[in-house]
Amino acid sequence: MRLVHLSDLHLGFRQYHRQTPAGINQREADVAQVFAKVIDRIIALAPDLVLIAGDVFHTVRPPNPAILQAFTQLSRLRAALPGTIVVMVAGNHDVPRSTETGCILRLFAPMGIHVVDSEPRRLSFPERDLSVLAVPDVPGLRPSFDPDPDATHNVLVMHGDAPGSLPDTFGYTEQASLEFAPEDIGISRWSYVALGHHHVFHQLANHVCWSGAMEYASVNVWGELAEEGAAKLPGKRFVEYDLARKKRTLHPIPTARRLIDLPWITAQGMTAADVDDAIRANVAAWKGGIDDCIVRQVVRDIPRHVARELDHKQLRDLRRRALHFHLDTRRPDLLRPMPVGGEPGRRPSLMDMVRDRLWTRPLTPDIDRQALVDLALHYVREADARETAVAAAAAVEGE
Secondary structure: OEEEEEOOOOEOOOOOOOEOOOOOEHHHHHHHHHHHHHHHHHHHHOOOEEEEOOOOEOOOOOOHHHHHHHHHHHHHHHHHOOOOEEEEEOOOOOOOOOOOOOOHHHHHHHHOOEEEOOOOEEEEEHHHOEEEEEEOOOOOOOOOOOOOOOOOEEEEEEEOEOOOOOOOOOOOOOOOOOEOOHHHHOHHHOOEEEEEOOOOOEEEEOOEEEOOOOOOOOOOHHHHHHHHHHOOOOOEEEEEEEOOOOEEEEEEEOOOOOEEEOOOEEOOOOOHHHHHHHHHHHHHHOOOOOOOOEEEEEEEOOOHHHHHOOOHHHHHHHHHHOOEEEEEEOOOOEEEEOOOOOOEEEEOOHHHHHHHHHHHOOOOOOOOHHHHHHHHHHHHHHHHHHHHHHHHHHHHHHO
16 A cells, blocks of 8 residues: 655745736745646556645635635546545644634545544544544644554554754744654554654654655745755655555655755955955856746845945846845844853844844744845844934034
């Protein structure tokens, strides 16, 4: 018996302001395109069981195109593989805050998908000698992780977090309602455990893993990309697992467009023209170019007055070429004496503190974290500029 495990589809995810000719957010269209290709691959594999481990949609009330896309692709899956069992659990992005509000995932139950959204449910398939314990990410839920002693194949699918069992998430995940420890599950008792919530593949055992997200649809795509790089993981994938042979296969998922984190520039001692040249050189040297890509250029140790003098015409051209070009300027650290031992330490600038705070604080799923950070830093820069202008005017008056 073979299964396919995927999670964190985040259909309806919207980011940046570019739209398709049809008026749909370009990133929303990207995610939908990738999902269609994943369904193509699953149909070709023809597994016995498909497990979707939560966060099917990016918001509790997704936009209509996302609902239509999900319905279309899942209907296609059911029509092509009528004998395949499909189990879907709700993630923290799918579960409404009010108990009076129904979960959107119930829309897919009439087409033969086993949807579990409010409480854990054991699904038995005696003809396959299979039992599936499905656990959604519901606040206050404390399930009992007990396999079915009468089934040969016991599968657990759930959306949740295991604090302390994962590497640094680089600030891209939001807090899940359901938290567990590996010993709570008793991983050796299960034939397979399909986990959702973390957007980067990670395993607790060969048969226990987070498959990772289908696309880069997190609150911090750069943190997500950094974790993949640290783990030497080349992009996204979904999992195929043979329960009889205990063999796992990772299937790559081609993303809709490239994410490019250009080499960081340290601007200490550089003029604005020097920084402009360094940005231009980074872009020119990037193999394949930056057109229609999502791009970030970090410039460290750049004083406020130098950042203001950068070539804005060049930056506008880069933003026109890329789907999104983010210039992340970071002011130099300030030195201060440390109270212990008298050794000098470093104090983060106001920009650093605002940026770090907003990247780590909990937000509701409908808030675009990147947009929030950009707006906050814009206001800080604006306040700095006004302060400089006031100080300059006061100095003139005092002369």
